[in-house]
Amino acid sequence: MNVIYPLAVPKGRRLCCEVCEAPAERVCTACTVTYYCGVVHQKADWRSIHEKICQLLIPLRTSMPFYNSEEERQHGLQQLHQRQKHLIEFCYMVAQKYLFEGKHEDAVPAALHSLRFRMAMHGLSSVELVPAYLLLAEASLGLGRIVQAEEYLSQAQWTVLKSTECSNATYSLLHRNLGLLYMAKGNYEEARYHLANDVSEIWHKYLSDHYQVLSQARIQQIDLLGKRFVNDTGLDEAQEAEAVQILTSILNFRESTSDTSPQKTVFVLKTLIMLYYQMMNSSKAQEYATRALTLVKDQELDVQEQNNIQELLSLISAEEDRPIS
Structure with missing residues (x-):
C-alpha cells in the first residue's frame, strides 16, 4: 500500500x-x-x-495542458471524457462485484467514486447518478446503516421523479432497494409493494425480449413446416407455473391496493399477456388483453398504450385462426 x-x-x-x-x-x-x-x-x-x-x-x-489549436483542445477534451466514462463504468463494476461477494464495506469507496465521476460528467441532478445511489444504498443496508441507506434512496427517488429518461432496469433496482429498506424497518406492506414492482419489471424484461423475436417469427411464418409452435417461453413447466403464480399475485395486489396506479396494473397485465401468448394459451392471453384494453379506455390512458394492446390482441387472434398441422 x-x-x-x-x-x-x-x-x-x-x-x-x-x-x-x-x-x-x-x-x-x-x-x-x-x-x-x-x-x-x-x-x-x-x-x-x-x-x-x-x-x-x-x-x-x-x-489541462496548453493546446496550440482548437482541434488539439477538442481532442484533449474528448480524451478526458473517455477517461471519465471508463472510470464511471469501472468503479461501478468493482462496487457491484463487492456487493455480489457480500463485501459491503469494500463496495462503499468504489461506489462513491462512481457517483462523483457521474456528477462531474453529467451534473448533480442527472438520472445517470441513480445507479451509484442504489449501489451505496445496498451497501449501507448490508452494513445495517438504515438511515444512510434511506438518504441515498431518497436522492435516487427524487432524481427518478424529475427524469423522463429512466430505464426499466433502473426502476427495478430502485424498487428492490426500497423493498429491502422497508423490510429492514419492519414495514412489510410497503416492502411487499416495492418488491412486487421489482419482480414484475424483471419478468416483463425477460418476456418482452422473447416476445419481440417470437412475434416476428410468427408473422413471417418462419416455421417452414407450417406447424404451430408448442412452447416458446424458454422456461420449463415448473418455471412457467412459478411465473404465472408470481405475476397473478402481483396483479391481485395491484388491483386490491388502495392507491391503485392504472398504468402499473396495465404493465402487469401486458406481462401476463406476453407470458400466456408464449405459452400458446391464446384464450388466457386474450382474456388479459381484453382486461388491459378495457382498463386503458376506462382510465383514458395514453392512446399509444391502447394501440399497443390492440396490436397484441390482433396477434393473438391471428394465432387462434392459424390451423394446427
Missing part, C-alpha cells in the same frame, strides 16, 4: 477526504491528487478501488 504523509494545506484552500468529505490531513504520494482525513479512510479506499485507479486520476484532477 502507498505511504501517506501529513498534508500542508495552503491557507484559504479546503481539501476534502475522498471517503467521508471531512477536512483532509493527508495526501496519496503516488498520485498527489487524492486526499484523506486519516490513515483509516486511506486504507479503506486503497483496498477498495484506489490501488486500481491511482494513476488514472492524475489527468482528471490536474489542469
